[in-house]
Amino acid sequence: MKAADAEASETAQVYAFLTLLVGNARDRAEEFLDGNANATVNQLVAELKATFENELTGKLKEAQFAKCRQERGESIEMYFNRVRILAAQAFRSGM
Incomplete structure (x- = not known):
C-alpha cells in the first residue's frame, strides 16, 4: 500500500x-x-x-536457511540481511 x-x-x-x-x-x-x-x-x-503456505514451502525455506553462506565479495551487512529474511521465512514464530 x-x-x-x-x-x-x-x-x-x-x-x-x-x-x-x-x-x-x-x-x-x-x-x-x-x-x-x-x-x-x-x-x-x-x-x-x-x-x-504449505508445509513444503516451510521445509524449502529451512533448507535454504541451513545452506546460507556468505558469498565472496558480499558485505557483512548484505549477508546479515539475507540471513535475517531467510530466518524470518523459515521460522515464522515471532521473527
Whole structure:
C-alpha cells in the first residue's frame, strides 16, 4: 500500500487490503474478519500466509536457511540481511 495510506485508520487499511484480494484469499480473509473484527492488516496477512503456505514451502525455506553462506565479495551487512529474511521465512514464530 502507498505510504500515504500509513496514516489511515487500521480499519481503513484492512478494507483497502481486502480490495486487493480475490477468490479463495478474499473468502478466507472475510471469514477471518468475521471472527476478528478488530484485526490488523498484519494479523490478516499472517492468517492468509498460515492458510495458504504449505508445509513444503516451510521445509524449502529451512533448507535454504541451513545452506546460507556468505558469498565472496558480499558485505557483512548484505549477508546479515539475507540471513535475517531467510530466518524470518523459515521460522515464522515471532521473527
